Amino acid sequence: MADVRLFPRLAAVHARRLLANPGISTGVDPDALRSAAEPFVTWAPSGGRRSTNAELDRLRDNIRAVAAACGWPGPAGQVSRASFDAGMGAFLLESGYLPVAEALRDDVWSWIAIALVPDVCLWRFEGAAPERFLGGRRNTLQRLWSRARVFDRGPGEEDRWELLDRLTEDAMVQITERPSIGADPKLAAAIGEAWVRTAAEVGASAMEALTREAVRNLRITNEVLCFGALGDADLAAAVGEHFQRAAAATASQTGQASG
Template sequence: MSILYPRLLPGEAERLFASFHGRKAEELARFAAIASDRAVYAASGGTRASRDQLRLLVTDLEKVASVCGFPEPPGTAAKNEFDRTVARQLHERSGMLPGEASQRQVWAFFGLVLVPHICAWRFPMKNGAYNRDRFKGTDLTRHTLARLWTRAYVLHDPTLPDPYQLLSGLGEADLDQVMSRRVAVAATPALVRAVVRAHVEDGDTGDGIPARAVHRDSLRRLLRLTAFLDLDWLSEQAILELVREQRRESRRFIAAIGVNAADLEDPTD
């Protein structure tokens, strides 16, 4: 049974977010709380998270952020370490099921009440303002924490020695390009796992072709294929073979034409 988390009502979410502008991460730590009078719970479908569970979750998140340098601005390595560790923690310890994790108001509570300082640290202000998606959950693929739970859920593979090892298979930018394709790619968890697994398998082939170029060209090819292929009818092994074949095609193509900056751009451009 799922653990149910508080859901922040839209009006309160907007009020809190507006009050954060201009405040640094360490200042927002004073706004953090484990409860809000403007939060509600789903009427049924699970057990409500207790105050102790919420405190423990906050403590875990703060420990990871501290290890990664909070409140000092995080570098690339610190961001990657934070994302991978928190993704695993949220999926392992939150007790959420996909139905609860799909609720924007749940993640609004996380970002605006529970740990606003951590969201502000991970995604700092630009021009004195924060990006609302990172706090409010208007787009769950961009919310500071929702995107991490989803990655862990999709990439979790109990057949591996470490069920979460695929979380480190792609860098942040490349994994984000996969997960943000919600209909064409991320809607099929087996396809996401196959993309990451095939990328890890390739490793350094010694042919001088950048792994990122192969990944992004093959993702273009997969995006075209998923427009008319129903992957739900394929086994996980068949999907993995499909991805491997697209990577082989990409490697041959890139070897023939060479690599330039265009090969490293967003695959939907």
């Protein structure tokens, strides 16, 4: 039988109470927060065994190691943040440390962000905005696991994590945080691949407006044409066509503006 580790859970009401601590915005004692969270922790009643403290500490140390490779706890610049996002997403998914059933739960990520590695979360996002600690699509680490799950080309694939490395933050948001797109991993991955191909042709600096145009039209088209019903080749072609049209439109607008 597989050894399924269960993780501590921290309900939103208790997570918000812990985040009300005014010290979390200026400095944080991870051990103190972990102790403060302990009375509110719950676990799944079945489906595996509870993770030991040693296993949880190992996860904490691995997360910190990835952050340290990107400059933590020093100043977090744009390059170090982007490197952290890509590296952490790959680690969280590739390591298989969190079972999918646990990683799909917001309350698990609330506990990880608040009680296990609040220092890393504060480094990645200054200001201690609650949404970066509470479970959900904006959670510092949960968003990275979710992105890696969508953009993983698969074990054994060449450049397995190229999409995580190449896609900009704006592109990630446009793709994964639009419910009609992000809810369909196959479509989201196809858009990511089209983004990389198009960026290689026109340059990454031109991609922000182009991506917004392409994604807007893809969402409209998806109302009448079910992209999820297309085969891989047809889906890639359809998405690629939208990006090519957006590239042409953007180039035309740029030319008119410069003229």
